[in-house]
Amino acid sequence: MAAALLPVDDALALLLSGAAPLGSERVGIADSGGRVLASPVQALRTQPPFDASAMDGYALRARDVAAAPATLNVIGVAPAGKPFPGSVGPGQAVRIFTGAPVPDGADSVLIQENTRITSEGLVEVLEPVRMGANIRRRGLDFAEGEALLPAGRVIDATALALAAAANHAELDVVRRPLVAVLATGDELLAPGSVVGDGQIIASNTFGVALIARQAGARTLDLGIAPDDRDAISAAIDRALDVGADIIVTSGGASVGDHDLVRDVLASKGGDLDFWKIAMRPGKPLMAGTLAGRRIIGLPGNPVASLVCSHVFLKPLVAKLAGRTHSADIRTGVFGGPVAANDQRQDYMRARVVEADGQIVATPSAVQDSSMLRTLADAGALVIREPFAPAARTGDPCRLLMLR
Numbered sequence: 094m095a096a097a098l099l100p101v102d103d104a105l106a107l108l109l110s111g112a113a114p115l116g117s118e119r120v121g122i123a124d125s126g127g128r129v130l131a132s133p134v135q136a137l138r139t140q141p142p143f144d145a146s147a148m149d150g151y152a153l154r155a156r157d158v159a160a161a162p163a164t165l166n167v168i169g170v171a172p173a174g175k176p177f178p179g180s181v182g183p184g185q186a187v188r189i190f191t192g193a194p195v196p197d198g199a200d201s202v203l204i205q206e207n208t209r210i211t212s213e214g215l216v217e218v219l220e221p222v223r224m225g226a227n228i229r230r231r232g233l234d235f236a237e238g239e240a241l242l243p244a245g246r247v248i249d250a251t252a253l254a255l256a257a258a259a260n261h262a263e264l265d266v267v268r269r270p271l272v273a274v275l276a277t278g279d280e281l282l283a284p285g286s287v288v289g290d291g292q293i294i295a296s297n298t299f300g301v302a303l304i305a306r307q308a309g310a311r312t313l314d315l316g317i318a319p320d321d322r323d324a325i326s327a328a329i330d331r332a333l334d335v336g337a338d339i340i341v342t343s344g345g346a347s348v349g350d351h352d353l354v355r356d357v358l359a360s361k362g363g364d365l366d367f368w369k370i371a372m373r374p375g376k377p378l379m380a381g382t383l384a385g386r387r388i389i390g391l392p393g394n395p396v397a398s399l400v401c402s403h404v405f406l407k408p409l410v411a412k413l414a415g416r417t418h419s420a421d422i423r424t425g426v427f428g429g430p431v432a433a434n435d436q437r438q439d440y441m442r443a444r445v446v447e448a449d450g451q452i453v454a455t456p457s458a459v460q461d462s463s464m465l466r467t468l469a470d471a472g473a474l475v476i477r478e479p480f481a482p483a484a485r486t487g488d489p490c491r492l493l494m495l496r
């Protein structure tokens with residue numbers, strides 16, 4: 094009897110054990126969007142750094158206009174960036190604009206809509222103003238030294254603007270893992286090639302690399318290696334030389350005479366954590382380490398390579414990149430009957446629609462792992478546990494959402 098295959102969850106746990114965020118690097122604030130903070134961000138300054146006007150109008154003393162209408166002497170102007178140097182005394186006002194420091198002596202800002210210019214240097218105040226109105230107090234937003242953003246926060250638009258406002262020209266971010274991807278196979282040609290007898294176009298690594306990038310990696314395309322030990326070995330050496338954190342191969346993972354990836358890794362001193370798992374598609378998946386780098390050997394079948402990338406590569410990249418990853422797993426119902434499952438956990442491509450508040454998932458009739466188009470059409474993968482019994486239309490199912 095064939096050896097029992099490693100369950101998917103156990104394989105994933107093995108792959109992720111010991112994976113931790115990579116070190117940090119400093120990047121310019123303008124380049125930090127989308128990265129993950131490696132250290133917390135503190136305010137390097139106080140914002141606003143002075144009591145500031147929130148409106149265009151007049152800075153004055155509230156008590157002077159308590160019995161409005163009242164006329165005040167306009168003794169100067171305070172635009173943003175140019176503080177008024179004097180002080181506002183009884184019966185006086187300073188023309189002020191949004192963002193300008195409130196001059197000494199003034200305790201309130203009256204919006205200009207509630208005033209009338211009567212003559213040069215005089216303003217008629219039509220309504221009283223609440224004490225302190227329209228003034229943003231110093232430090233309203235944050236004060237120097239305050240913690241603003243925690244380590245681990247993804248730098249979204251607001252975090253980026255806040256860090257800039259706090260006067261950070263550079264930020265400490267988690268290094269993005271470099272994922273090098275290699276296609277293997279004598280039959281493979283780059284897209285755009287003239288295709289000869291027995292040849293096909295290599296597609297896997299494009300999708301695999303995009304999945305890695307979307308999880309937070311940088312990627313390097315190592316191209317296509319023929320089914321030749323030296324060629325595969327040379328490509329892996331290149332990945333080691335450029336400092337790849339994860340080396341991903343596609344193809345050559347199975348048991349055929351031309352499936353060489355495992356041999357090459359072994360000959361280079363690599364250690365396999367697992368090979369062959371209870372998954373469909375994806376049975377020949379392998380993972381291990383080589384010279385301190387992580388290796389993932391994806392099966393060549395296009396759907397297997399992409400499904401394994403979603404299930405294994407994505408969380409590994411996310412972990413090294415310091416991101417929290419949780420697969421989008423939902424409960425739905427079957428839109429058609431499915432047969433009982435065997436010992437491999439199945440990831441069935443399914444079209445999904447919403448009906449009566451439920452996700453209805455209808456697996457494609459043919460699930461051959463060469464069929465990319467059915468994966469592109471699938472909104473989700475139905476996850477079928479090993480030995481799950483046959484299911485009928487309307488029975489609940491577990492979905493890994495793809496879109």
Ligand SMILES: Nc1nc2c(c(=O)[nH]1)N[C@H]1C(S)=C(S)[C@@H](COP(=O)(O)OP(=O)(O)OC[C@H]3O[C@@H](n4cnc5c(N)ncnc54)[C@H](O)[C@@H]3O)O[C@H]1N2
Pocket residue numbers: 276277278280281293294295296297298343344345346347348349352374375376377391392393394395397462
């Ligand atoms: N005797 C057995 N044969 C196979 C088994 C098995 O257990 N015993 N497992 C099957 C399963 S499951 C899979 S999955 C495949 C995976 O095998 P490999 O990883 O060795 O993949 P290849 O043989 O190199 O290629 C399989 C298939 O995919 C095409 N391919 C490969 N690379 C690409 C690429 N970059 N882009 C597009 N298509 C690619 C290749 O031409 C083949 O058609 O093994 C089964 N066999």
Ligand code: MOO
Pocket residue numbers: 372373374375376377392394396397462463
């Ligand atoms: O994993 Mo192979 O594609 O699982 O069929």
